[in-house]
Amino acid sequence: MTFPYxxxxxxxxxxxxxxxFVEAARYSEGWHRSEGGKTYSTQNIYATKDAAIAAGxxxxxxxxxxxxxKQANINKRRAALEKAAGEAKP
Structure with a gap:
């Protein structure tokens, strides 16, 4: 990779x-530094806007x-509580 890009x-x-991006981040392999000084993982840098949108x-x-x-697990737990509450009533 040649900088800047x-x-x-x-x-x-x-x-x-x-x-x-102006340089590879020092002490961090696989990260590049932007003009603003922020570092980004090369896995999160895309060649085109469309590629970034697709990744999003x-x-x-x-x-x-x-x-x-998670919602399915919540529903199972709720059902178990309702079943237990129904069994507790005479």
Missing amino acids: TGWVLMPSFKPVETI HIDLNQQQAALDK
Whole structure:
């Protein structure tokens, strides 16, 4: 990789932002430093805006799957409590 180069990153708000990277981060393999001084993992730097957006959709799908799994566990626990409460009543 030659510096400087332009890449796309997703902000915590999932907004894709074009960023210029000026050097490899010192003491951190696989990280690049932007003009503003912030470091980004090379796994989170994308060549195009479309690639960053696609990665954001994949991440959101993974987050949704994790939430669905947690909701299923909550529903099972609620059912167990309701069953126990129904058995306790004469």
